[in-house]
Every structure is written in structure tokens, then in C-alpha cells.
Amino acid sequence: MQGYDEAVVKCFLKNQTQLFPEPVADSYEEAEAFLEECMAVVTNSKKEVWEYFDEECVDMEGADEDEILEAAEVFDVGDGRYLIVE
Structure with missing residues (x-):
């Protein structure tokens, strides 16, 4: 089980x-x-x-890095980390 620190939980709660x-x-x-x-x-x-989506076989054909980061399930924690919620 992965633990979630305060920044991650607050990011999700807010967004x-x-x-x-x-x-x-x-x-x-x-x-x-x-x-x-x-x-x-x-x-x-x-x-x-990007590697996570690739490993999960998510179709990223034609997408660039910015488009992946703008996906609804990707949350920018604000400290260089990203939360992915499926």
C-alpha cells in the first residue's frame, strides 16, 4: 500500500x-x-x-508531454510530483 503525504492529499481534495x-x-x-x-x-x-501511462498500455499516440499532463486523471501536486487517479 502506498502512503500519501499531506501535499498529495490536499492537492486531490482541492482539485x-x-x-x-x-x-x-x-x-x-x-x-x-x-x-x-x-x-x-x-x-x-x-x-x-509518461512511463506510467506507457506501462498501463494507455493509448498516447500523437500526444505530447503537455497533453498527457493535462489529462483529467493527472494532478500536479506543485512540487514536481504528479498524482494519477484512475
Whole structure:
């Protein structure tokens, strides 16, 4: 099980409506539990986001790095890391 630090959980809690039509968590604890339940992934760089999608066989044909980072399921934590929620 991957642990999620405060920056990651707060990022998801603040920006969750970029992926979902309405909030799925109303508190820090709910957000953390949701991330654990859906096995969200934290990457340490843009390159790792690309590698993650490649490993998961996500069709990225014709997409560039910026388009991948703008995907609804990719959250910019703000410190160089990215949260991927599927």
C-alpha cells in the first residue's frame, strides 16, 4: 500500500472536480481513503507520468508531454510530483 503525504492529499481534495463531476471526498481523511481505495499513484516527474501511462498500455499516440499532463486523471501536486487517479 502506498502512503500519501499531506501535499498529495490536499492537492486531490482541492482539485478533485477536474476528474469527477462532483466531490468524492469532503475531508482530508475521506480524500486519503479514496486515494488508497483506488490505488492512486504518485510519480516524481513528468517523465514518470509518461512511463506510467506507457506501462498501463494507455493509448498516447500523437500526444505530447503537455497533453498527457493535462489529462483529467493527472494532478500536479506543485512540487514536481504528479498524482494519477484512475
